Amino acid sequence: MAAPALLLLLLAGLALCAALLWLWRWRAGPEGARGRVCVAVLGDLGRSPRMQYHALALARHGHGVTLLGFLSTKPHSDILCNEKIHIVSISELKVLQVGPKIFQYITKVIAQAIQLFYTMLKIDRPSYILLQNPPGLPSIAVTWMVCLVRRSKLIIDWHNYGYTIMSLIHGKSHPIVQIAEWYEKLFGRLSDYNFCVTNAMKEDLQINCNIKAITLYDKPAAFFKETPLELQHKLYMKLANDYAPFKRGTDSIRPDVEKSAFTELDIRNGNVSQVKERPALLISSTSWTEDEDFSILLKALEDYEEYVNDGIKLPSLVCVITGKGPLKKHYNRLIDKMHFKHIQICTPWLEAEDYPVLLGSADLGVCLHKSSSGLDLPMKVVDMFGCCLPVCAVHFQCLDELVKHDENGLIFRDSNELAEQLKMLLLEFPTAESKLYMFRRNLRASKQLRWDECWEQTVLPLFRNK
Secondary structure (H helix, E strand, C coil): CCHHHHHHHHHHHHHHHHHHHHHHHHHCCCCCEEEEEEEEEEEEHHHCHHHHHHHHHHHHCCCCEEEEEECCCCCCHHHHCCCCEEEEECCCCCCCCCCCHHHHHHHHHHHHHHHHHHHHHHCCCEEEEEEEECCCCCHHHHHHHHHHHHCCEEEEEECCCHHHHHHHHHCCCCHHHHHHHHHHHHHHCCCCEEEECCHHHHHHHHHHHCCCCEECCCCCCCCCCCCCHHHHHHHHHHHHCCCHHHECCCCCCCCCEEEECCEEEECCCCEEEECCCCCEEEEEECCCCCCECCHHHHHHHHHHHHHHHCCCCCCCEEEEEECCCCCHHHHHHHHHCCCCCCEEEECCCCCCCHHHHHHCCCCEEEECECCCCCCCCCHHHHHHHHCCCCEEEECCCCHHHCCCECCCEEEECCHHHHHHHHHHHHCCCCCCCCHHHHHHHHHHHCCCCCHHHHHHHHCHHHHHHC
16 A cells, blocks of 8 residues: 555544544533643553653642553552552554555554544543653544643653654555654644653754653662562562472472572571572563564573583573563574573563562663664663662663663673673672672662652653643
């Protein structure tokens, strides 16, 4: 289907929404409910931590919040227990498996537009709608029209560009990608206020989209911190029920000792200690999408195994890769074909409350996120730094706004560099003289801002002054 025809179909869907908007206008009233904010994402709320943090911060400062999105996974318990936050779920529509893929995509976009438009008209009238982008098609246009009829202000929180993510699948020259770029830049200009995640994105929005934005860096929430040994042990024992790498070894054990692969609890006095010659715990988290190439990590682990087999004194590794996403089955098949003696890999999905506990228990983080635009930063690294967890991260443009090479972590470009970094960091594990421990000391001393402090400095003034 040619790009103009596709464009006409998309515009037809938007025109339908516009017609519904004007039919509803007489019911809207003069203004939104004073101070109420709708925090919206056309995605899974449980996997949208930044929008959850926005909702919690707004509620803490007295705003009623409608949190709108998919409920595929459970949000954090702080969200579920907050009386000021009302969750409104929208259905995650499946693609109609009829006709060409472009037709399927258009059908889904129009159906999502109608559903989102109708849902936003049903909720309590907000003074502001704070929308995550991406995904922005069709949510930016629909939300803008809802703001027109409900006299609300539209705030877009730019995490990345949706069209650059689409280009990873379809290529930059595909008609859908070109239309998505045109759409995102056009409707993005219609917002009242904008936030973005890096200074590089702020500059790009200004130059290429004529959009003025305020940089709101991702910062770790207060619950991302180093985990005490007692909590580590509880989590390891819980995970050992489902994942073999966390189970105790085959060595003999006394009946008065409860043991995991990493810790042991003396039942007589309640003391928890680390197991001697325990494995190093390496963690990575992912949404299993095209912008993260996990073959880099798998190849580096193969090289690490060879180092150990060659007699280099390195610890055994437990590699935990958390998350959900479309490529998880693909990589699990690759992992199943690998046969290691000194490395164990598992790919769990963790509850929101368990994830920061595991990060705070780990020895080293690995990030394989390559920004599709080169303008966003991986939130997983932010969370790891909140737990004082050193990180090895794959290089891309603007990563240096977060990871300082040889200060709080290391930056690599390929599997060979990553393997060398793993060897160098774990050579003296787990002694305090190792470079890994030096990075942890630097992170402890950095006294980095937390999300609440950063949000109050950057976002709260907007709601106070309008």
